Amino acid sequence: MSCRIKIISGCLLFAAYVFLITGCASFENLEDKKDAKDTESGLDSIDVSEMFTNRDMDFSYEEQNAVKILLSDEGSSCDSGNVDISGGRIRILKEGSYILSGNLAEGQIIIDTEDTAKLQLVLDNADINCSTSAALYVKQADKVFVTLAEGTENHLSNREEFVAVDENNVDAVIFSRDDLTINGSGSLTIDAAYGHGIVSKDDLAITGGIYQITSASHALSGKDSVRIADGNFRISSGKDGIQSDYGTETEETPADKGFIYVAGGEFQITAGDDGLQASSFVQIADGRFQIEAEDDGIHADGEAYIHSGEITIAKSYEGIEGQTVEITGGNIQILAEDDGLNAAGGRDMSNFTGEEREEPFASDENCVIQISGGSIVIRASGDGIDSNGSLYVSGGETYVYGPENDGNGALDYAGEGRITGGVFVASGAGGMAQNFGEGSSQGAMLVMLPEWAEGTASLADSSGSEVFSCTPEKRYNSILISTPDIREGETYILTAGGRQTTVEMTEAIYGSGGGMGRPGQGGISGSMEEQPPEGMEPPEGMEPPEDMGERPSGGMEPPGNMGKPAGKEKIF
Secondary structure (H helix, E strand, O other), X not given: OOOEEOOOOOOOOOXXXXXXXXXXXXXXXXXXXXXXXXXXXXXXXXXXXXXXXXXXXXXXXXXXXXXXXXXOOOOOEOOOOOEEEEOOXXXXXXXXXXXXXEEEOOOEEEEEOOOOOEEEEEEEEEEEEOOOOOOEEEEEXXXXXXXXXXXXXXXXXXXXXXXXXXXXXXXXXXXXOOEEEEEEOOEEEEEEOOOEEEEEOOEEEEOOOEEEEEEOOOOEEEOOEEEEOOOEEEEEEOOOOEEEOOOOOOOOOOOOOOEEEEOOOXXXXXXXXXXXXXXXXXXXXXXXXXXXXXXXXXXXXXXXXXOOOXXXXXXXXXXXXXXXXXXXXXXXXXXXXXXXXXXXXXOOOOOOOOOOOOOOOOOOOOOEEEEOOOEEEEEEOOOOEEEOOEEEEOOOEEEEEOOOOOOOOOEEEOOOEEEOOOEEEEEXXXXXXXXXXXXXXXXXEEEEEEEEEOOOEEEEEOOOOEEEEEOOOOOEEEEEEEOOOOOOOOEEEEEEOOEEEEEEOOOOEEOOEOOOOOOXXXXXXXXXXXXXXXXXXXXXXXXXXXXXXXXXXXXXXXXXXXXXOOOOOOOO
């Protein structure tokens, strides 16, 4: 889409659909970065300044004072009494720092200490496979730090179905019953032919490193939380890419449990279920994401917060879903088979359940979508933006390419819809189209076209000066436009599909959609005129729309154009 807005200067370049996550990177100590990012939060229930401890962020270790464990199929060795070796089974029994190097084609590292013990396990070119259990099993400790030594390549795997070794349900290549932090600047490859990649039954924190994780089930899972400060991740999972699920369908998740917090990093996620899924909230403070998910790109049973970062959801059933969805910043692109943004209560109504809402248009006051910043481009076959409650837009730039069927709408809300700032454009089928409603202080016009249109929609004021133009990527017979330049009391002419509509903004909200009696819907408004035949004078003060002439300088390319010259199609 190529759009220009008269009142906004400068150019915002959106990230390309494909970005490469390289196999090599260096990661700085993130402690300074953490202090800046932790102040950004819309959460009252969590103190994000305590998301990462100083030790979480510290990649250092004292090699001369650490216990060294040499792994070998011919017989592993260690000169410390704190380590028990029995064949390929190596048990670490005391608090301290340990360095692992070497190969085990069939073996296991077990940490079984006092429940007050803190340990650091340094992987220094370690390769461990345990066919029927965890390659690394934290049975008991207070907290374990796994550090990936600089410049090293480490590989942990399993190859067969998990077999119980004790009373715990061990079902991951790295399995911890207690707090687990993984840091460092080396690389770690996880191959989980069965079960999960990395699991903590408490908090899972990752503050650096390069990861390639292939798992039959979830790739990263923390029961209490998953907290990521930085790292480079390539994930391919049979279920969720990143998951934190504290509760069950019959339990209420505590506000400080079952959440995902991401402060930075690069993520390439291919998931058989959700890209990110949490039973409480998901908060993204920064990071670069490319997600392809069979179900939701990002799902929270509670709140989904996006404050910054570059997020490309290239495949999803629903793009971002939560009971509430709050976007205050970031560059976001979404491709969804159903809804792009969805505020709905309760657990995930997934692609796999086939369930329908009993009252699909019932309002839930707990469901809210708020957009106050960021650049958002949504391509949806269902509703572009769907709130079972209210929708509030106060800033940012939002472009919705909605459905081409009248059973869905580019915009769909059941409670209050209010716009007070920002740029908002939604095009698609008109059968369920909605406009914003009472309480809106910024002008918004919804124009219903008598037939399907393709290509550019342009808006000019009464003097013929172009105010706004955009080129929807899909055909449309309704279009909703709201910008700070649309003012009450002014007259505008919209040209779309070779036709012109005169729009008299006698109120802040002009036009309403086509049915179901929902807020912002009703009869068709506006006068529709054919574009004047060749040789016929245009309306007074307005030049013919032929190529729209020269566009005003100082315009702004919308996020979807990825910095290409106006008129070039973007790739998604």
